[in-house]
Amino acid sequence: MGAEPRPERRLLLTFIAVLSASASIVALFLYGANILPMYLFIDSLAAPSLLTILILGIFARRINETVFLNRLVVGSWLGIVATAAYDAIRVPIWMSGAIRFNPFLTIQLFGQIITGDPTNSAVSIIVGWLYHYWNGFGFAVIYTLIAGPAKWYYGLVWALFLEVGWLLAIPPILHVTLGWQLVAVSLVGHGVYGTVLGTLSNRFVRS
Secondary structure, three states: OOOOOOHHHHHHHHHHHHHHHOHHHHHHHHHHOOOOOHHHHHHHHHHHHHHHHHHHHHHHHHOOOHHHHHHHHHHHHHHHHHHHHHHHHHHHHHHOOOOOOOOOHHHHHHHHHHHOOOOOOHHHHHHHHHHHHHHHHHHHHHHHHHHOOOOHHHHHHHHHHHHHHHHHHHHHHHOOOOOHHHHHHHHHHHHHHHHHHHHHHHHHOOO
8 A cells, every 4th residue: 555645745756757857958958058969968868867757657656646646647648649739730831831941840950969960861850859759748747747737728828938938949059040930830839739738638637
């Protein structure tokens, strides 16, 4: 039989999980500040951060921290689902001819930054997509751990906050010029991500 849930213990677990889920974006910020190359930080922390989240989930189950465990599990699968929705909405926009650039190029640029290979190389593309979903996973876990079953529109607010940070990061880190088309597509993508995240979190997070 597991131990009785304690608020202070849940708070500590949440703090550690949020730090672990933040690893991908911390790597980006350190790269942008010319402190560490992304490949070094990711090689060092990607696996440990994901392993830490897994261990926290196992530990929470053993000690009967059901609220924390539920939020962690929901955030984990929601990160994949919401990121897939973020990507899916951009496909018809791109295929319609309404925009003149590849909305997925930034993912390949992440792959290039991490691997040092050209953006069109298979390694850059694969690594870029893995990093992209790692980001989406981390942001969703952070949201569900903190916001839990909040109203759906809090997910949208969270996504718009991420959108602002994303647009501020693009020029100095990816060396991409902001244009109205890029901003519009990014805004739509983050809007869908936040709506899916907020709606499903409100439904599946129990407390």
